[in-house]
Amino acid sequence: MYHLLSSTRLDSSLLSFQWNNDQDGPSPFFLLPYHYDRLVDAAKQHNWDKVNLSYQSLKLACTEAANSHHTLDENPTSFRIRITLSQNGDISVSATPLPSFSSDPAAACSFNPLSGASYEGALVSLAVDSEATPSTIFTTTKTTQRTLYDQARARAGIPAISPTSDVLLFNEDGLITESSICNVAFYRSSKWITPATSTGCLPGVLRRYLLSKSYIHEDTEHTLRRDAIKDGEWVLLFNGVQGCRLAKVTL
Missing domain, CATH: 3.20.10.10 (D-amino Acid Aminotransferase, subunit A, domain 2)
Structure with missing residues (x-):
């Protein structure tokens, strides 16, 4: 069985770009509201009527995945965030450290x-x-x-x-x-x-x-x-x- 997929980025450098803000203000997640919209729209296209995902629950899951990497010896500031969504509405998020953006990504x-x-x-x-x-x-x-x-x-x-x-x-x-x-x-x-x-x-x-x-x-x-x-x-x-x-x- 396949899952819906979306990959974004958590990067502290994104906090300085107002075009990346979300409903909560400056956001370290790269265009996360757009990723949310795409997941919800894709669920409709696949006729997955059990999916009931909120933006805040998605953002929290992404934050928790990144926080799992923060230890006394490791404190990365940028991650690739991989999001999967099942037909039953279950969400899974993983985070992989990567170098931070050095300039405007656009x-x-x-x-x-x-x-x-x-x-x-x-x-x-x-x-x-x-x-x-x-x-x-x-x-x-x-x-x-x-x-x-x-x-x-x-x-x-x-x-x-x-x-x-x-x-x-x-x-x-x-x-x-x-x-x-x-x-x-x-x-x-x-x-x-x-x-x-x-x-x-x-x-x-x-x-x-x-x-x-x-x-x-x-x-x-x-x-x-x-x-x-x-x-x-x-x-x-x-x-x-x-x-x-x-x-x-x-x-």
């Missing part, structure tokens, strides 16, 4: 690849999958059923965990959807363009935020096609744990 979306300015950060190498990934409820909602994404990484020769490489997925119509762990946007017509939800991509939490601020724009005309991707093309990667990163396509 900063990379302001980079203009055509400006001639050099990018100082590390770039991700982005392959393009050799086979289509059909759109299903397991691509439009995030679950523990990750076989489709694991297969795409295997075809591209990418390890299960790799901070420097990823693979672009496309649907049965040849439209780009996302990468194996991130939403994506391409720099076209002087702006970042992200695949439309109609492609079957996951409507990620950071994608939702970036769209709301017009940092990225939805590809309503379906121009992001596999056969139009160019070698060396710039791509913006983003998710609810890592924030925004920049990549280049390697064909």
Whole structure:
């Protein structure tokens, strides 16, 4: 049996960004209200009528998971928070320490690849999958059923965990959807363009935020096609744990 899945981040550096505040004020959790909304919406899509999750109960579970790591010898300030939700409404949260953000996690979306300015950060190498990934409820909602994404990484020769490489997925119509762990946007017509939800991509939490601020724009005309991707093309990667990163396509 699969579970609904959402991964966020607890990071004390996020307390300084007002755009990350929740109903209680400054929040160390990365866009946690958006993660909550996505879990509740996904439960409805899967017809899980026993799910009755409140935002405060989710936040408390995330806080308790992080607090379990605080000891006399260990006091990390940043964690990857993995949330799973069962069909019966049971929630499980685990926390894994990771380095804190050193800057605004959304900063990379302001980079203009055509400006001639050099990018100082590390770039991700982005392959393009050799086979289509059909759109299903397991691509439009995030679950523990990750076989489709694991297969795409295997075809591209990418390890299960790799901070420097990823693979672009496309649907049965040849439209780009996302990468194996991130939403994506391409720099076209002087702006970042992200695949439309109609492609079957996951409507990620950071994608939702970036769209709301017009940092990225939805590809309503379906121009992001596999056969139009160019070698060396710039791509913006983003998710609810890592924030925004920049990549280049390697064909």
